Amino acid sequence: MTNAPKIVIDRLRAARPDQTHPDADLLTAFAEQALSEAEREGVLEHLTLCGDCREVIVVALPAADIEIADVPVAAETDAVRTKPRQAKPERSWLNTVWPRLARPNLRWAALAAGVVVAASLVLTHPGKLNQQQPPSANRQSASIASTSGSTSASTSSASDSELAASSVPTPSREANSDGPLADNKKEAARAGKPPAATGLRPSPETLMARNDWPPIEKAKPAPPSTATLGSDTNEQQKTGTLPGADVMSGTGFSSSTGPALAQRNSAFTWTIVGGVLQRSRDSGQSWQNVLHSDHPLLCYGSEGDDVWAGGKVGTLFHSTNNGESWVQVHPSIEAQQLISDITRIDVRGTDLGGTDLQGDPRSATQIVVSTSNNEVWSSADGGKTWQKN
Amino acid sequence: MLKSAQPGDGKAAAALAAALYERSGAAAYGLSVERFAVILDEILHKHYLPNSTHASLQQKADFCAGLRVEELALARACAAGNEQAWHDFISRYRQKLHRMALHITRDGAHAADLADSLFADLYGVNAAQDGQDRRKSKLLSYTGRGSLEGWLRTVMAQEFINRYRKQKRTVSLEEQTEEGVQFAAAAPDPASASDGISQRRLEVATDEALAELSSEDRFTLASYYLDGRTLAEIAGTLGLHESSVSRRLDRLATGLRKRILAGLRMQGMSHAQATEALETDVRDVGLNLRSRLTQDSAGDSFPGSRKVSAQDAGDGNAD
Numbered sequence: 175m176t177n178a179p180k181i182v183i184d185r186l187r188a189a190r191p192d193q194t195h196p197d198a199d200l201l202t203a204f205a206e207q208a209l210s211e212a213e214r215e216g217v218l219e220h221l222t223l224c225g226d227c228r229e230v231i232v233v234a235l236p237a238a239d240i241e242i243a244d245v246p247v248a249a250e251t252d253a254v255r256t257k258p259r260q261a262k263p264e265r266s267w268l269n270t271v272w273p274r275l276a277r278p279n280l281r282w283a284a285l286a287a288g289v290v291v292a293a294s295l296v297l298t299h300p301g302k303l304n305q306q307q308p309p310s311a312n313r314q315s316a317s318i319a320s321t322s323g324s325t326s327a328s329t330s331s332a333s334d335s336e337l338a339a340s341s342v343p344t345p346s347r348e349a350n351s352d353g354p355l356a357d358n359k360k361e362a363a364r365a366g367k368p369p370a371a372t373g374l375r376p377s378p379e380t381l382m383a384r385n386d387w388p389p390i391e392k393a394k395p396a397p398p399s400t401a402t403l404g405s406d407t408n409e410q411q412k413t414g415t416l417p418g419a420d421v422m423s424g425t426g427f428s429s430s431t432g433p434a435l436a437q438r439n440s441a442f443t444w445t446i447v448g449g450v451l452q453r454s455r456d457s458g459q460s461w462q463n464v465l466h467s468d469h470p471l472l473c474y475g476s477e478g479d480d481v482w483a484g485g486k487v488g489t490l491f492h493s494t495n496n497g498e499s500w501v502q503v504h505p506s507i508e509a510q511q512l513i514s515d516i517t518r519i520d521v522r523g524t525d526l527g528g529t530d531l532q533g534d535p536r537s538a539t540q541i542v543v544s545t546s547n548n549e550v551w552s553s554a555d556g557g558k559t560w561q562k563n
Numbered sequence: 564m565l566k567s568a569q570p571g572d573g574k575a576a577a578a579l580a581a582a583l584y585e586r587s588g589a590a591a592y593g594l595s596v597e598r599f600a601v602i603l604d605e606i607l608h609k610h611y612l613p614n615s616t617h618a619s620l621q622q623k624a625d626f627c628a629g630l631r632v633e634e635l636a637l638a639r640a641c642a643a644g645n646e647q648a649w650h651d652f653i654s655r656y657r658q659k660l661h662r663m664a665l666h667i668t669r670d671g672a673h674a675a676d677l678a679d680s681l682f683a684d685l686y687g688v689n690a691a692q693d694g695q696d697r698r699k700s701k702l703l704s705y706t707g708r709g710s711l712e713g714w715l716r717t718v719m720a721q722e723f724i725n726r727y728r729k730q731k732r733t734v735s736l737e738e739q740t741e742e743g744v745q746f747a748a749a750a751p752d753p754a755s756a757s758d759g760i761s762q763r764r765l766e767v768a769t770d771e772a773l774a775e776l777s778s779e780d781r782f783t784l785a786s787y788y789l790d791g792r793t794l795a796e797i798a799g800t801l802g803l804h805e806s807s808v809s810r811r812l813d814r815l816a817t818g819l820r821k822r823i824l825a826g827l828r829m830q831g832m833s834h835a836q837a838t839e840a841l842e843t844d845v846r847d848v849g850l851n852l853r854s855r856l857t858q859d860s861a862g863d864s865f866p867g868s869r870k871v872s873a874q875d876a877g878d879g880n881a882d
Binding site for chain 1: 610629658661662665666667669670671674704705706707708709710713714716717718719720721723724728765766769770772773778779781782784785786788789790792796799800802812815816819820823841
């Protein structure tokens with residue numbers, strides 16, 4: 175988006191309103207588009223000059239007007255403007271650095287230099303680079319490597335590949351990877367049935383959820399004991415129990431091995447950095463800020479296109495379209511509201527049997543939210559009603 | 564009562580008041596039709612007649628038809644101390660008020676404090692200062708122009724911002740005391756004479772370009788560039804779609820640049836001089852320092868508060 179000249183901002187800032195502010199009635203009617211044209215014009219004239227009244231108008235906006243509004247992903251990437259309240263430092267950084275590269279050839283040169291540096295890092299320190307990636311990115315890149323069979327697969331350890339195969343069973347990888355779970359699913363595929371019909375009961379455990387671990391923790395490779403996770407998981411699946419997030423917690427991963435529902439897992443990779451939810455379309459190669467909040471986000475949970483993000487002071491957001499748009503959810507039971515920090519979100523799927531119109535297995539989703547004061551809130555209807563355990 | 568310019572309209576005015584009274588359900592709260600007509604008359608004098616001195620009865624009726632008379636009756640009955648009205652008000656708005664407070668403050672403790680404070684104002688415990696026992700409820704100022712819920716949100720937002728501003732001023736003063744007044748003492752270097760002339764021309768051209776814009780355009784610019792509002796927030800305020808706001812901002816930025824350049828050339832500058840004057844930002848240092856000072860004083864002085872405008876806050880009460 176084209177930026178206005180700085181002198182414009184300066185002159186706007188220099189303007190001062192008269193001391194008579196519109197009363198709450200007029201401001202309310204203005205926000206609700208209930209004023210006559212003449213009245214609206216008068217209020218707008220004042221608002222143009224009065225930052226206080228502009229602040230009142232925005233603070234008084236109903237939650238839905240702000241948070242339900244679609245958040246275009248493209249707009250997020252190019253200008254980091256989805257939530258300028260917290261994105262302002264980023265915007266100012268962009269505005270100060272990018273304009274200096276005003277000449278197009280300089281911009282391309284900077285981009286090329288970045289690519290060269292990244293490529294050299296990959297070639298010279300593949301192991302270290304692998305460790306520095308967030309776990310989700312790590313595991314996705316490993317899965318792609320094993321799927322494509324390219325030479326880059328050699329940069330991932332065998333345990334990483336095995337772990338990736340067992341933790342993110344995307345359909346493509348399920349058909350190609352060599353992990354034990356994939357073998358199991360191959361058998362199911364050969365039997366001409368969806369994986370859920372092979373006798374593996376869908377797991378009530380978390381499909382994909384984890385807390386916001388510090389990046390260094392997330393980047394730790396799987397410990398030796400979890401390197402054999404694939405076979406362990408396979409065994410437990412046969413008996414109808416899954417290790418779930420507990421087994422994976424050492425790496426910050428969560429279980430996503432529910433055979434039927436796992437097929438609905440999104441192609442996106444998620445992470446939280448600095449209280450901001452990010453997603454990657456390209457297996458962690460590049461990250462995109464998706465959700466800012468006034469309070470830092472601490473954890474997320476996702477299942478298919480369904481994504482939940484929780485944070486400080488009971489902040490909870492829900493997206494049903496992979497983060498394209500968000501709705502803030504205020505869990506409450508009668509007069510009691512959830513206002514503690516949300517430290518963990520579990521999105522649990524339950525197989526309903528059969529398939530839907532698209533041929534996908536039918537399932538219901540339960541959201542379970544854990545808080546810093548050890549409360550557990552759950553909802554089985556997408557956050558409309560809540561129960562407290 | 565609803566008075567009309569034409570004496571013969573007296574019955575029609577009374578009929579209008581009676582119809583609105585019927586629609587409002589004020590009778591259930593013990594408000595008489597005469598009292599309700601007086602309330603309508605007050606609202607007309609406050610919001611409509613100052614701008615429409617020769618309004619016909621029909622025009623007044625049209626204005627009154629746009630009022631939220633049911634919520635108006637509830638609010639005024641609460642202000643008058645009707646128990647049934649209070650019961651209805653609390654059952655409808657108590658939980659919403661707490662949610663609003665939590666949404667505004669994003670902090671449980673502050674939310675409870677803010678909601679309780681507003682309830683006290685609505686009940687009127689703070690107004691009995693004139694020696695009389697009769698309390699004055701804040702609900703008396705609700706006139707039904709917008710929804711009662713929206714009005715409650717606005718009043719709460721005003722109270723929140725007033726509190727924040729007080730806190731901000733206190734913290735700023737403390738910081739100044741602790742750190743000395745080095746910022747204030749550091750006067751910026753005076754610009755050269757030619758820079759000063761160029762700057763003055765630039766300001767004039769910019770002011771003229773801004774004056775040509777509609778108030779809604781200027782509001783959009785101020786919200787986006789001064790307050791750092793999101794497209795969604797601006798769109799929500801103006802009742803537009805985000806993409807419309809985005810396109811408008813793009814158009815405004817491009818148009819303003821052209822108009823300022825044209826204005827500079829009208830003042831005798833060549834195209835190259837005008838472009839240089841616009842692109843060379845001699846105010847960078849001063850602006851950065853000022854914005855930094857503003858941000859410093861606006862920092863986390865109110866725990867859990869939302870972002871407050873980075874622009875210099877005036878001292879006026881928003882109420």
